[in-house]
Amino acid sequence: MINKSIPTEPSTPQELRTIHDFTDEFLVVCPRCGHKAVVKPSTDGLPPRLTCLNCGSVRQWTSAQKGVLFSKQSGTWPEGQYALGDAADPYFHLPLWLQTSCCGHTLWAFNQRHLQYLRDFVAAKDRHTPPRETKDPLNSLLTSRLPKWMQLARNRDAVLHAIVVLETKHNNGNSQASTAAGR
Numbered sequence: 352m353i354n355k356s357i358p359t360e361p362s363t364p365q366e367l368r369t370i371h372d373f374t375d376e377f378l379v380v381c382p383r384c385g386h387k388a389v390v391k392p393s394t395d396g397l398p399p400r401l402t403c404l405n406c407g408s409v410r411q412w413t414s415a416q417k418g419v420l421f422s423k424q425s426g427t428w429p430e431g432q433y434a435l436g437d438a439a440d441p442y443f444h445l446p447l448w449l450q451t452s453c454c455g456h457t458l459w460a461f462n463q464r465h466l467q468y469l470r471d472f473v474a475a476k477d478r479h480t481p482p483r484e485t486k487d488p489l490n491s492l493l494t495s496r497l498p499k500w501m502q503l504a505r506n507r508d509a510v511l512h513a514i515v516v517l518e519t520k521h522n523n524g525n526s527q528a529s530t531a532a533g534r
């Protein structure tokens with residue numbers, strides 16, 4: 352936990368968050384049917400798992416490497432390694448459902464709460480970047496780890512638009528994929 356006392360307005364979105372506040376659920380593209388699937392971490396004695404309500408796919412994850420890998424290139428993440436830093440879930444390394452191009456980059460979110468947090472942060476007019484905790488990447492504040500391009504005022508409208516696109520995709524759920532597949 353972060354023990355530092357950092358002044359923030361109680362009603363502003365600059366709550367102290369780490370990326371780990373959003374790692375309770377990952378919306379991903381199902382590797383079998385291409386619809387929205389859910390990856391959950393280990394809970395109630397069950398291993399981390401993938402579940403797709405559309406095609407019934409279920410997968411269990413087995414750890415092969417200890418620790419957490421931070422890397423922006425999910426293509427290089429070793430199998431069985433819990434990894435963060437790219438538009439893929441940390442367990443199976445499947446592409447995130449909530450991702451879209453924006454300002455020459457990829458905007459992504461693990462889940463709806465994560466997306467909402469990004470929206471609140473980007474929409475805030477009077478935001479500030481809290482001090483960065485450098486000792487342990489696990490304790491780093493999410494806002495301090497947001498890429499620079501997301502924090503630039505000139506990109507705000509484009510980023511907010513991309514977030515709306517993802518919110519729409521989330522709200523439509525599988526129906527969007529069904530529509531795309533329909534003829």
Ligand SMILES: [Zn+2]
Nearest residue numbers: 381384403406
């Ligand atoms: Zn599926």
